[in-house]
Amino acid sequence: MESFKRNKIRNYYGGIAKGVTANAKSSCCSGSSCCGDNPETAELYSPEHIKGLPIEAINASLGCANPLVFADLKPGETVLDLGSGGGIDVLIASGYVGETGRVYGLDMTDEMLMLANQNKAKSGIENVEFIKGYIEDIPLDNETVDVITSNCVINLSESKEDAIKEAYRVLKPNGRLAIADIVQLKDVSDEISQSIELWVGCISGALNLDEYEKILKIAGFKGIEITPVSLYSKEMLKNVARSKKLDDMYKRLDEEALDGAYASAIVKAYKSTGCLD
Numbered sequence: 001m002e003s004f005k006r007n008k009i010r011n012y013y014g015g016i017a018k019g020v021t022a023n024a025k026s027s028c029c030s031g032s033s034c035c036g037d038n039p040e041t042a043e044l045y046s047p048e049h050i051k052g053l054p055i056e057a058i059n060a061s062l063g064c065a066n067p068l069v070f071a072d073l074k075p076g077e078t079v080l081d082l083g084s085g086g087g088i089d090v091l092i093a094s095g096y097v098g099e100t101g102r103v104y105g106l107d108m109t110d111e112m113l114m115l116a117n118q119n120k121a122k123s124g125i126e127n128v129e130f131i132k133g134y135i136e137d138i139p140l141d142n143e144t145v146d147v148i149t150s151n152c153v154i155n156l157s158e159s160k161e162d163a164i165k166e167a168y169r170v171l172k173p174n175g176r177l178a179i180a181d182i183v184q185l186k187d188v189s190d191e192i193s194q195s196i197e198l199w200v201g202c203i204s205g206a207l208n209l210d211e212y213e214k215i216l217k218i219a220g221f222k223g224i225e226i227t228p229v230s231l232y233s234k235e236m237l238k239n240v241a242r243s244k245k246l247d248d249m250y251k252r253l254d255e256e257a258l259d260g261a262y263a264s265a266i267v268k269a270y271k272s273t274g275c276l277d
């Protein structure tokens with residue numbers, strides 16, 4: 001049975017995908033910045049990364065950092081992007097792994113998968129495949145993937161332990177994780193930590209650094225590095241809330257408690273067969 005939270009998350013991201021598709025359809029232009037670039041995307045991705053991508057892939061970007069900067073992808077590798085959304089990271093990764101490599105994007109939301117497949121068709125990229133499923137129950141065989149990327153999705157999971165265990169299962173020996181995520185840096189009130197809207201908006205489900213490391217270690221990962229990269233001030237969170245149409249919810253929260261409580265982070269870890277710590 002689908003949980004209430006998962007259902008909310010699916011509806012929320014399904015709505016975003018529909019909005020991106022509708023905006024593109026009603027737009028006067030075809031693939032230029034007059035459609036209105038997403039300012040958050042411009043901060044995360046260099047012009048080289050997004051060059052040539054369909055505007056709908058760029059406008060659907062909902063990540064919190066750019067995993068392609070630290071994933072160190074190589075030609076011929078197989079990549080799995082957990083919670084691939086409109087497909088921006090999958091499409092960028094395809095260029096790194098080249099014709100001999102393959103990139104899978106996994107998402108549970110039909111509308112996002114439809115948008116991602118449209119973006120794939122528009123871009124003419126062939127070495128990628130979008131698959132439907134849950135990050136907590138990945139529909140791929142054991143030891144089939146070299147690199148797992150993900151961008152602002154693990155924090156949404158109600159069972160992060162299962163998601164990380166599944167990531168470990170499908171990675172080949174010596175495979176690696178390159179994840180962008182949100183982490184929690186200080187204690188917050190129950191009101192904040194239990195806010196369904198903040199959870200759905202990628203914030204309140206975040207793990208603290210110790211919890212994240214523990215889950216990765218229990219799954220078997222080694223060489224774990226979790227590095228906060230961008231602290232979320234109350235002003236930034238207010239803007240995020242506004243961009244996610246969560247202003248009313250934000251107004252009810254204690255801004256001072258939220259200030260600096262969360263950050264985007266990069267998470268690296270290895271399914272090492274060697275002697276990494």
Ligand SMILES: C[S@@+](CC[C@H](N)C(=O)[O-])C[C@H]1O[C@@H](n2cnc3c(N)ncnc32)[C@H](O)[C@@H]1O
Nearest residue numbers: 013061062063083084085107108109134135151
């Ligand atoms: C914040 S968006 C990020 C999308 C994409 N990674 C990006 O950077 O634009 C989260 C995405 O994860 C998907 N998602 C959330 N929870 C999931 C789960 N448990 N299993 C599979 N997909 C999930 C949502 O449908 C949505 O497309």
